[in-house]
Amino acid sequence: MTPDALAKACAAKLWEPDTCSQWLGMQLEEVRPGYARISMKVRPEFLNGHGICHGGLMFTLADSTFAFACNSHNAPTVAAGCSIEFLKPVQGNDTLTAVGQEQILSGRHGIYDIRVSNSAGEVVAMFRGKSAQLKGQIIDNP
Numbered sequence: 710m711t712p713d714a715l716a717k718a719c720a721a722k723l724w725e726p727d728t729c730s731q732w733l734g735m736q737l738e739e740v741r742p743g744y745a746r747i748s749m750k751v752r753p754e755f756l757n758g759h760g761i762c763h764g765g766l767m768f769t770l771a772d773s774t775f776a777f778a779c780n781s782h783n784a785p786t787v788a789a790g791c792s793i794e795f796l797k798p799v800q801g802n803d804t805l806t807a808v809g810q811e812q813i814l815s816g817r818h819g820i821y822d823i824r825v826s827n828s829a830g831e832v833v834a835m836f837r838g839k840s841a842q843l844k845g846q847i848i849d850n851p
Contacts, residue, residue, distance in 0.1 A: 710851045712742045716781035719847045720745070723780055730773045733766070737777065743811030743821075745777035751803045762799035770807045771823040771836035778809035778821050779840040783847050789818065791838035797831060804828045807836075817842040 710718070720740040724730075730737075730747070739746040749770045757763040771793060779786040799805060809823040823836040 715783055715848065715851050716740050716742045716744075718851065719780055719783055720777050722847055723777065727773070729769075733769065735770065735773060738806075740777050740781055742781050743778060743814065743819075745774050745781065745809045746806065747774045747777065748804055748806040751799055751801050751805060753801055756801050759798075760801070762801070762803070762805070764793075764795055767795065767799065767805065767825055767834050768793050768836070770805055771809075771825050771834060772838070774807035774809040774823050775821050775836065775838040775840075778811060778823075779819055779838070780847060782814070783851060785843040785845055785847055786819070786840045787843065789839045789841040791836060793834055793836040795834050797827070797833040799827055799833050805833070 724737055735747050735749045737747050751762045755762050755766045807823050807825045809821050812820040819840040821838045825834040827833050
């Protein structure tokens, strides 16, 4: 199995039970080794008291993208830590796209940057996650 095919197979296996991301309306658009792109429309119930997208939902989109990027190597991987910077407010009915890219993978640990953009292509948040690989494989005998 090629690295791209393996990344896609890992994503498919993890996407099916990921009811949270699906319930929020996320769309898994692309996965390859160390990379993921997910989009999500900002629904009216995602707005906070200021009438803009709740930061927790932007974080969730970035975190899901992080998860699919770091689980693309067939090693079960979890977050060891992460942070986010909110750069611009996001209005309702906009579509957010999160693009995650592996910066480094060294042993069991990796660093991933996720850029969250609005439909105009403006960066609205930057997320950085540190991953930790667990034992085993996502896909047995690929």
